[in-house]
Amino acid sequence: MKLYYSPGACSLASHITISELGIEADTVKVDLKTHTTESGEDFLAINKKGYVPYLKIDETKNLSEGVAILQYLADLHPEKDLTPEVGTFERYQLQEWLTFISSELHKAIGTFFTPDALSEVGVEQVTKRIKARLQIVETRLTSNEFLLGGTFxxxxxxxxxxxxxxxxxxxxxxEYTNITVYIEKIANRPSVQTAMKEEGLLG
Incomplete structure (x- = not known):
């Protein structure tokens, strides 16, 4: 198994999951500006979409969307409880949160990586939208340690x-005190520390 990633990009979630599960996997750093891997390979020849994460499972199977990769990895080791059992209501709650993060936070915050595409008014509008979505998360974390309750x-x-x-x-x-505590708590998880160090995000 091989995970193609870019430091700090959304592929970090897959990297954290691999670390959390203790899966043996190779990791390949990708420069998203030049679309080349650290060894000089043409990443577009590997993944025509040109972005990460990209998971090469074997010579015939691969996945190229983060939410699908996360669920695939978690289902490899159901005993680790990184995802509820298929068919349960909790599994649909998980998918609800994955969809919310992808469509309402990932896309919105991600627009700031291309600031030239936003006008001053656009920045204000996107920031307002992000804040509204963060309040939903803040409220959820008022009585829950993690998004689905007491389990990461x-x-x-x-x-x-x-x-x-x-x-x-x-x-x-x-201003979001619950989110601040949540971020610090997750940042201190050994799996997160390992993944971030491997990506050069921590000293």
Missing amino acids: TIADAYLFTILSWCKMMSIDIS
């Missing part, structure tokens, strides 16, 4: 990754 899941790995972009993009989230 792949949804938390994904949310942590996207929330980490706020600091990079100078989006002030200090």
Whole structure:
């Protein structure tokens, strides 16, 4: 198994999940500006979509969307409880949060990686939308340690990754005390520390 990633990108969620599960996997760093791997391979020849994460499972199977990769990895080791059992209501709650993070936070915060595409008014509008969505998360964490209650899941790995972009993009989230505690708690998980060190995000 091989995970193609870019440091700090949304692929970090998959990297954290691999670390959390203790899966033996090779990791390949990708420069998303030049679309080349650290060994000089043409990444577009590997993944025509040109973005990460990209999971090469074997010579015939691969996945190229983060939410699908997260669920695939978690289902490899159901005993680790990173995802509820298929067919349960909790599994649909997980998918609800994965969808929310992907469509409402990932896309919105991700627009700040291309600031030239946003006008001053556009920045204000997107920031307002992000803040409204963060309030939903803040409320959820009022009485829940993690998104699905008391258990860390792949949804938390994904949310942590996207929330980490706020600091990079100078989006002030200090008003959200529950989120602040949540980020610190997850950042201190051994699996997260391992993944971030492997990506060069920690000293």
